[in-house]
Every structure is written in structure tokens, then in C-alpha cells.
Amino acid sequence: MIRTIAWQDNQVVMIDQRKLPWEEIYVVCSDYRQVIEAIKTMVIRGAPAIGLAAALGAALGAQGIPTKDPEEFRRRFQEICREIGTARPTAVNLAWALEGLLAKAEQAAGRGVGPIKNLLIREARRMLAEDVAVNRALGRAGQEVIRDGDTILTHCNAGALATGGYGTALGVIRAARSAGKKIRVFADETRPFLQGTRLTAWELTRDRIPVTLITDSMAGYFMKKGLIDKVIVGADRIAANGDTANKIGTYSVAVLAKTHGIPFYVAAPCSTIDPRLKTGEAIPIEERDETEVTHWAGQCIAPAGISVLNPAFDVTPASYITGIITERGVLKPPFTRSIREALKGKMKEGRGKKKTDHKGG
Amino acid sequence: MIRTIAWQDNQVVMIDQRKLPWEEIYVVCSDYRQVIEAIKTMVIRGAPAIGLAAALGAALGAQGIPTKDPEEFRRRFQEICREIGTARPTAVNLAWALEGLLAKAEQAAGRGVGPIKNLLIREARRMLAEDVAVNRALGRAGQEVIRDGDTILTHCNAGALATGGYGTALGVIRAARSAGKKIRVFADETRPFLQGTRLTAWELTRDRIPVTLITDSMAGYFMKKGLIDKVIVGADRIAANGDTANKIGTYSVAVLAKTHGIPFYVAAPCSTIDPRLKTGEAIPIEERDETEVTHWAGQCIAPAGISVLNPAFDVTPASYITGIITERGVLKPPFTRSIREALKGKMKEGRGKKKTDHKGG
Numbered sequence: 001m002i003r004t005i006a007w008q009d010n011q012v013v014m015i016d017q018r019k020l021p022w023e024e025i026y027v028v029c030s031d032y033r034q035v036i037e038a039i040k041t042m043v044i045r046g047a048p049a050i051g052l053a054a055a056l057g058a059a060l061g062a063q064g065i066p067t068k069d070p071e072e073f074r075r076r077f078q079e080i081c082r083e084i085g086t087a088r089p090t091a092v093n094l095a096w097a098l099e100g101l102l103a104k105a106e107q108a109a110g111r112g113v114g115p116i117k118n119l120l121i122r123e124a125r126r127m128l129a130e131d132v133a134v135n136r137a138l139g140r141a142g143q144e145v146i147r148d149g150d151t152i153l154t155h156c157n158a159g160a161l162a163t164g165g166y167g168t169a170l171g172v173i174r175a176a177r178s179a180g181k182k183i184r185v186f187a188d189e190t191r192p193f194l195q196g197t198r199l200t201a202w203e204l205t206r207d208r209i210p211v212t213l214i215t216d217s218m219a220g221y222f223m224k225k226g227l228i229d230k231v232i233v234g235a236d237r238i239a240a241n242g243d244t245a246n247k248i249g250t251y252s253v254a255v256l257a258k259t260h261g262i263p264f265y266v267a268a269p270c271s272t273i274d275p276r277l278k279t280g281e282a283i284p285i286e287e288r289d290e291t292e293v294t295h296w297a298g299q300c301i302a303p304a305g306i307s308v309l310n311p312a313f314d315v316t317p318a319s320y321i322t323g324i325i326t327e328r329g330v331l332k333p334p335f336t337r338s339i340r341e342a343l344k345g346k347m348k349e350g351r352g353k354k355k356t357d358h359k360g361g
Numbered sequence: 362m363i364r365t366i367a368w369q370d371n372q373v374v375m376i377d378q379r380k381l382p383w384e385e386i387y388v389v390c391s392d393y394r395q396v397i398e399a400i401k402t403m404v405i406r407g408a409p410a411i412g413l414a415a416a417l418g419a420a421l422g423a424q425g426i427p428t429k430d431p432e433e434f435r436r437r438f439q440e441i442c443r444e445i446g447t448a449r450p451t452a453v454n455l456a457w458a459l460e461g462l463l464a465k466a467e468q469a470a471g472r473g474v475g476p477i478k479n480l481l482i483r484e485a486r487r488m489l490a491e492d493v494a495v496n497r498a499l500g501r502a503g504q505e506v507i508r509d510g511d512t513i514l515t516h517c518n519a520g521a522l523a524t525g526g527y528g529t530a531l532g533v534i535r536a537a538r539s540a541g542k543k544i545r546v547f548a549d550e551t552r553p554f555l556q557g558t559r560l561t562a563w564e565l566t567r568d569r570i571p572v573t574l575i576t577d578s579m580a581g582y583f584m585k586k587g588l589i590d591k592v593i594v595g596a597d598r599i600a601a602n603g604d605t606a607n608k609i610g611t612y613s614v615a616v617l618a619k620t621h622g623i624p625f626y627v628a629a630p631c632s633t634i635d636p637r638l639k640t641g642e643a644i645p646i647e648e649r650d651e652t653e654v655t656h657w658a659g660q661c662i663a664p665a666g667i668s669v670l671n672p673a674f675d676v677t678p679a680s681y682i683t684g685i686i687t688e689r690g691v692l693k694p695p696f697t698r699s700i701r702e703a704l705k706g707k708m709k710e711g712r713g714k715k716k717t718d719h720k721g722g
Binding site: 021188189190191192194197198201202205210211212213214215216217218219220221222224248249251252255256259293294296297299301302303305306307308309310311314 | 550551581609612613620663
């Protein structure tokens with residue numbers, strides 16, 4: 001299994017996703033500020049993985065607070081969480097994970113600083129283990145919509161590398177494969193950061209799942225040719241009505257899928273749902289540095305002084321989404337209702353624990 | 362003015378578009394096989410420019426035929442034209458230009474080899490000059506559809522570099538600007554070859570036309586935000602019904618434009634229309650080397666052994682096209698009729714000369 005992130009010897013260790021697929025290098029963070037830097041510079045990316053990095057980073061930060069005073073510890077820990085919380089704005093998992101840890105710390109407030117520090121490590125590691133379990137449950141639920149022989153288009157990387165280690169969109173594909181279905185994947189290269197080329201293609205090749213790499217601009221061509229049966233993508237934040245923020249280009253893929261009558265699925269754990277937002281309009285869209293578009297390996301590929309826009313995400317309206325695959329089943333439209341019910345844990349496979357933590361925070 | 366290609370000292374000289382925007386290097390071809398190689402490796406690209414390279418290349422090839430025998434010259438010149446004609450399959454301008462030269466040679470068959478060689482140079486140079494004139498006429502006709510203050514999205518490069526030196530899609534933008542309209546351009550970077558980043562951005566920056574560079578995957582996002590007023594693209598081949606082959610990704614942009622109610626224009630000289638093809642289904646789509654997708658500056662950016670598809674063009678059905686901007690006016694649906702009339706030279710600005718040559722071939 002791919003080890004995206006881990007807690008090891010009181011440090012946070014993560015595979016450097018900027019270096020894949022050329023080198024498997026691990027970044028070791030002994031200070032929470034290094035974790036923030038890793039999130040900002042995309043050493044680690046993908047909404048669930050960012051959430052886990054935030055949790056492990058906060059636990060790491062807690063260890064370094066030089067006080068025995070519970071009140072000072074509390075204040076300083078809140079500061080650290082706030083600092084980590086600003087690392088990237090779009091993925092809600094970051095806020096969700098930090099709220100979970102803060103709630104744990106509050107609950108244990110009477111136990112003294114030392115025990116709380118240990119508790120925070122245990123809680124962050126539990127989140128990591130739970131993420132993999134949730135992804136596997138999501139995969140099992142989602143693979144029901146996949147037919148033997150399907151060719152599935154995915155955009156960006158919603159795989160093991162975007163999560164604790166199994167994947168959301170790619171988790172569904174892995175589960176379908178485990179269920180004996182023959183699957184072929186088309187991976188959009190996903191400019192500007194090339195998560196498709198570098199990460200999705202790498203993951204699927206490792207797992208011997210047939211994958212064909214295309215540029216983002218080719219998706220419509222292959223849909224028109226009838227080569228794509230379904231689209232499955234991940235999510236960075238899902239509003240209460242099902243509107244979904246995901247990697248820039250996802251919206252274009254959704255429009256193309258609808259035009260060609262191809263089912264379009266979002267795969268994400270319930271922790272990616274932000275019920276505080278009624279619609280996707282309110283989801284903040286991160287603008288990243290223009291050098292991601294203009295530069296390659298340090299060299300500028302565009303004319304000097306060119307104006308560039310680099311939004312990292314877009315929002316796909318719920319009306320373009322066939323179903324939202326979660327660990328609590330495949331949510332169907334109208335999403336306002338199905339999401340509300342899933343968050344209440346009313347669905348068959350309901351696992352309300354995570355959400356309880358969230359509400360507690 | 363940008364000098365894309367020229368006849369100079371009995372050689373064909375072209376700017377190396379693979380090196381832009383970093384270096385302005387000119388490739389000098391003294392043998393027609395070098396011209397073929399330049400077309401294949403995209404030293405020169407863009408349908409009209411490829412047509413001109415083919416014409417100048419054929420004229421160059423003719424000079425080197427070592428015979429005084431008219432019949433042998435004829436046979437060998439036909440061979441050279443066939444050879445050049447296979448350099449790239451999608452753009453019809455290549456075939457059109459060669460047919461024009463072959464027709465000239467046939468007409469002059471009685472005049473002896475020496476005069477025919479000179480005639481072919483004159484004819485190829487006339488085509489080059491005419492291309493610029495045609496582009497300017499096309500620009501004047503097309504700028505009528507542009508409003509002061511418009512933001513125009515373009516894909517790939519249909520500029521001076523894609524033609525004899527003024528441009529089709531960018532020719533319309535230049536003409537609108539000359540007419541005193543304030544224009545802003547969004548340029549898709551256009552993977553895998555990055556014609557948008559390297560060529561369109563370079564051209565427009567040189568002309569001080571405001572241009573914003575985005576990745577191909579961002580077009581839908583900015584359309585949804587209401588930032589794009591019109592789309593104008595070039596064409597590599599237009600069927601009798603208006604179906605248009607153009608750079609891969611154009612079809613996706615057309616679908617997105619339709620979804621957002623944004624007018625979508627194709628700008629191309631009448632020589633890009635192939636009336637022999639009823640629909641776009643029959644347009645051959647070139648598959649290019651997968652290293653264009655997987656490699657960057659010689660380095661592989663994808664996992665080893667990855668499967669890749671790299672179609673260089675796609676076909677946008679006529680139903681997605683608001684108008685086809687030609688030197689004979691802006692053709693409107695139903696295109697089967699408006700194209701037929703334009704080719705008959707029945708429209709106001711009719712300039713039937715080119716087409717006559719074509720029919721003669």
C-alpha cells in the first residue's frame with residue numbers, strides 16, 4: 001500500500017508528491033511549521049490528505065508547547081490550529097480535522113497538559129486509520145455503480161496519495177477491481193500541477209490497473225467517440241445542496257459528461273461535506289501562484305510579464321452530478337435531502353462517529 | 362510584422378516555433394525534405410502556414426530536379442508534392458496549396474523546365490502574399506462581430522505564426538483593435554504543445570493586446586463567471602456542412618461556450634474549406650507521438666511505460682458554431698448553404714481567384 005503520511009518517532013513523515021513519479025522521497029517534519037509549508041507547497045495535497053496532515057501537524061505542534069499550564073497550552077494550541085487552518089482555503093477537511101482535535105483537547109481539559117499531548121497524537125493517528133477504513137467503505141458502496149468493462153475518466157488525483165492510503169475516486173476503482181470487474185481508466189493530466197500524469201498514472205500503474213493518460217483538452221473528444229462510460233472525481237468541499245468544489249477543470253468535465261449523457265460521480269467521505277454552506281457559491285476558491293502555469297522545472301515557458309490566472313479549484317453545480325459516493329452509500333439527487341440524511345447517519349451503513357466529533361467541535 | 366515563413370536566396374526560411382518564446386531562431390531549408398521535416402516536427406504549424414510551407418517547399422523541390430525533360434520533371438514534381446502532402450494529414454491547406462502548384466505546372470507544361478521552375482517560385486510567393494491579404498480581409502469582415510470591451514477566448518494559435526503573417530482568429534482581434542475597439546484576450550495554454558502559452562501569448566504581448574494566460578481546464582470556470590464574451594478559434598479543415606477540425610480541445614471549448622450561451626466563431630480562409638467532405642466525420646485526425654504528452658524538455662514526467670493517446674485535433678460539429686469568419690464575409694448557419702455560396706464567390710466581397718486555381722487542380 002502507498003503510505004501517503006504517517007506519524008513516526010514523534011515526527012510527521014510524508015511522501016513528497018512534487019517529486020513523484022521520478023523519486024520516492026519522504027519529507028520528515030519535526031516542527032508543525034514544516035507541515036504547514038508542506039501543505040502550502042503541495043508536498044502533500046488532496047482534501048482528505050490535507051486534513052490528515054493538519055491533524056498530525058497540530059498534534060506535532062502540541063508536543064512542542066513548552067508549558068505545564070493548561071490555560072496557556074489551550075491558548076497556544078488554538079493558535080497553532082488557526083495557523084495550520086490557513087494553509088489552504090478550499091478543502092474543508094483541513095478545518096474539519098482541526099475542529100476535531102480542538103474538541104478532543106477541550107473534552108480532556110481537566111487531565112493536564114501531558115496527557116492531552118498524548119491524547120492528541122492518538123486522536124490524529126485514529127483519524128488517519130479511520131480515513132483508510134472510510135475510503136474502503138466508500139469504495140465498496142461506490143463500486144456498485146461500476147459495470148464490468150467500464151472505462152472511467154478521472155480528473156486530478158483522488159487516490160491513495162490524496163487520502164490516508166486507499167483513495168476516494170480511485171478507491172471506488174480499486175474496489176470495483178477487487179470485486180472482479182475489468183476496469184480501464186482514462187486519466188486527465190490535470191494542468192497545471194499534473195496530478196493526473198504524475199500521481200494517478202503512478203498509482204494505477206503500480207496496481208496494474210490499465211490507465212491511459214490524456215491531456216485535459218482531450219476529454220470531450222473521447223466522450224464524443226463513446227470511449228468513456230463514467231466519470232468519477234474526488235471533492236475538496238461539498239455544500240449542503242451537493243454543489244462540489246474540486247480541482248480546476250472538474251466543472252468542464254462535468255459539462256462535457258452531461259452533454260454526452262455520461263454519468264458523473266463525486267466520491268468523497270462525509271467529512272468533505274460542509275453543511276454550513278447552502279450552495280457552492282460560498283466556497284472559497286484558492287488562487288495559486290502564476291508560476292505554476294508559466295514555469296516548468298524552474299524555466300519560464302511563457303513570454304516575460306504575461307498576465308496569468310490560476311484558480312486551483314472550480315465548483316460543479318449539483319445538477320451536473322449523478323451521485324455522491326460516500327462511506328454511507330451513494331447519495332442521489334435531490335442532494336439537499338440525501339446529504340442531510342447521510343449526515344444524520346440515517347442510511348443503512350451509517351457510521352455517525354466522525355460527524356459527532358465534528359459537531360462537537 | 363512577424364515573419365513566419367519566406368522565400369529567400371532560393372531557400373525557405375521559417376521561424377522555429379518550437380523555440381518561441383525563448384529564442385527567435387530561423388530555420389533555413391535548402392532541400393524540400395528539410396521543409397517536410399520542419400512541418401512534421403512543428404517548426405512551422407497552423408493550417409494556413411503549413412499550406413504555405415508546402416507550396417514553398419514544393420517550389421524548392423522543383424529547383425532541385427536535375428532534368429531538362431518536361432515529362433520527367435512532371436513525374437518527379439508530382440512525386441515531391443505527394444511526399445510533402447503526407448507530412449501532416451488533418452489540415453486541408455497542405456493539399457490545397459500543392460494542388461494549386463501542380464495545376465500551375467500543368468498549365469505551363471509546354472514552356473520548358475526552366476520557366477516552370479521560375480513560375481513555381483513566383484506562384485508560391487504569390488500564395489504567401491495572398492494569404493496575408495486574405496487574412497486582412499477576413500479580419501475586417503470578422504471584427505464586425507466584436508464589440509468594444511469584449512473579452513475573447515481563443516484556443517491554440519491562429520495568429521500570424523499560423524499563417525503568412527497576420528492571423529485568422531488573431532487577425533480578427535487585430536482588426537478589431539485597429540478599428541478602435543478595446544479587446545482583452547484569454548488564451549488557453551493548449552496542451553500538449555503549448556501554442557497558447559508560447560505563441561499566442563507571445564504574439565499578443567508583442568502587439569500590446571492585453572492577454573491573460575489560463576490552462577485549458579480553466580475555460581469553463583471563467584465562462585461560468587461571465588468573464589468571456591466570445592470565443593474565436595482557427596480551423597485546420599472545414600467540411601461542406603461547417604463541421605470544423607481544429608486543435609484538440611476546441612470541441613470542449615465549443616461545448617462549454619454553448620452551455621454558457623457564448624457565441625463561438627471559427628475564423629479561416631476559404632482555402633480551409635474542403636467541399637469534398639460532406640461532414641466532419643471524414644476528416645482524418647492525426648495521432649502524434651506520445652512523448653508530446655509524457656515528456657518535457659527531454660525529461661519524462663509520467664511513470665515509465667504509461668499508455669498515452671495524443672490526437673492532435675478534434676471536430677466541432679457545425680451546430681456549435683455561431684459563424685465562420687472568412688475573407689468573403691461571416692458565414693452563418695445553415696452552413697451547407699452559406700459555404701456553398703461563399704465558394705461560388707457569390708457573396709459581396711467575393712474573391713474567386715483562389716478557388717478557381719483550386720478547381721483547376
